[in-house]
Amino acid sequence: MKLNTESAWPIFLVDDEELLLDSLSMTLLAAGFENVETFTDGQAVLDRLPDVQCALLLLDLFMPGRVPGEAILERFRSEVPHVPVVVVTGVDETGTAVRCMKAGAFDYLIKPVEQALLLATVHRALAHARLLRQNIHLRDKLLSERLDQPEAFSEIITVNRQMRAIFRYMEVIAPTAEPVLITGETGTGKDLTATALHRLSGRGGPFVAVNVAGLDDNMFADTLFGHVKGAFTDARQDRRGMVEQAADGTLFLDEVGDLSLVSQIKLLKLIQDHEYLPLGAERPRRSRARIVAATNRDLEAAESKGLFRKDLFYRINTYHVHLPPLRERGRDILLLAEHYLRQACETLKIPYERIGPPLADRLLSHPFPGNVRELRSLIFNTMAQGGLQALEKSMAALITTPVRYSDAPASETAPEMALGTDILFPDPLPTMDQTVQELVQEALRRSGGNQAAAARMLGISRQAMHQRVSQRR
Secondary structure (H helix, E strand, O other), rough: OOOOOEEEEEEEEEEOOOOHHHHHHHHHHHOOHHHEEOOHHHHHHHHOOOOHHHHHHHHEOOOOOOOHHHHHHHHHHHOOOOOOOEEOOOOHHHHHHHHHHEEEEEEEEOOOOHHHHHHHHHHHHHHHHHHHHHHHHHHHHOOOOOOOOOOHHHHOOOHHHHHHHHHHHHHHHHOOOOOOOEEEEOOHHHHHHHHHHHHHHHHOOOOOEEEEOOOOOOHHHHHHEEEEEOOOOOOOOEEOOOHHHOOEEOOOOOOOHHHHHHHHHHHHHHHHHOOOOOEOOOOOOEOOEEEEEEOOOOHHHHOOOOOOHHHHHHEEEEEEEEEHHHHOOOOOOHHHHHHHHHHHHHHHHOOOOOOOOHHHHHHHHOOOOOOHHHHHHHEEEEEEEEHHHHHHHHHHHHHHOOOOOOOOOOOOOOOOOOOOOOOOOOOOOOOOOOOOOOHHHHHHHHHHOOOHHHHHHOOOOOOHHHHHHHHHO
16 A cells, blocks of 8 residues: 655665664555665765655664764754654663653664554654644745745635635645645635645545535435445445545535534544445445535534534544635625626626726625625626626615625524614613714624725715724724
8 A cells, every 4th residue: 555645755764783674674665655765874874864855764773883873863853853763772771762852853662663663653753744844834835925836726816815825825735635624604615725725735536526415314425435236226236436436536525514413423434544335335445535625604613512523523624724705805806806797798798898986886895795606696697687787786786785694594693673663772771972883883793894884884984984983992
């Protein structure tokens, strides 16, 4: 089995006992580490140090020759501190072990080393080094404004700095095999983000997407894991599940927050054990797909209510990408509007007209609870009805209509006050200033915090609204 890690980098084994080197090398090769180099002399491994990227060093501490083991450890820690060094020695001395650990050794093993302990230590050391490299890369990426693969994000139109920071984070996490959770409101582009992650990953397999909302437990298992012939009455032939179809690629599970608890257990086993059992099969099969999940629900809140398993949440949330709503992306609203306007004009074969200042102001004032998907639908629909004039009329109507922002059912949100309804005041009556501040707060709630939209609702200027908000703070 070839490991999907940095196993292309060699593992260095340094020991003056050739029989032990052969034994260690065979153990690592059998476990899937295909690139192992052995050295019987300390100077030889130091000579290789400047030219070869090494994944791990297994080092005998006491060897005859010019360079003792502790000197090799010191050189590795000073020149390549990201390479973990595991000391393997026959000397069982507490003082020596403490000295090596203080010098930066990852671990200290006493010969003879059991295979299970050796492999467990190797895996831990490589995982630690991988995490260290990712943290360094992430720090560098977040401090930089540059994207290494901007073409991977070509379908996501944005000039927003927060989105650019998300892209840089995605470039760091994409090459790993760990699960990723993408969250955000409906219509923020979670599917496009998952596709970009797959492009960045460099994985050779396909991108396979499945919306798991509405799938009952049996349908979920059959969709993901497939079945063998004869598994049930209508199973006349084998059927490959989505997990198998996504081998060496990415399996994108959309609306994962809607899964039942039974289906969540099945997904947990897939992620945790990297194994799945097709319906009717006798033996589990190995999963080679990277899992990316998405939801518009608050999974932590669902977990606190017993609707989502805590262990599954932590498994799929190894890396987390949260997409901001469109109303927080400022200039992206007009950028996307122009993009979809051109598309709509080309599709409908009508003349293209640029968006003027009045319409631009209305677009910026609308909070777009449906986000990018709502903006696209609005433009295509209104352009088909009457061009820019229809779009302007539609936006004017939207500005004067209260909008819900939550994905929760209407019963879970505060009821909107109908026009003409008598206003009920508490006893004693509030002061004028208190009443105005409450009115400002309500307008901001209805506009999702958008001050321009709140000002329009109240019939005041943006400057007056900003002054009221500043006073409230």
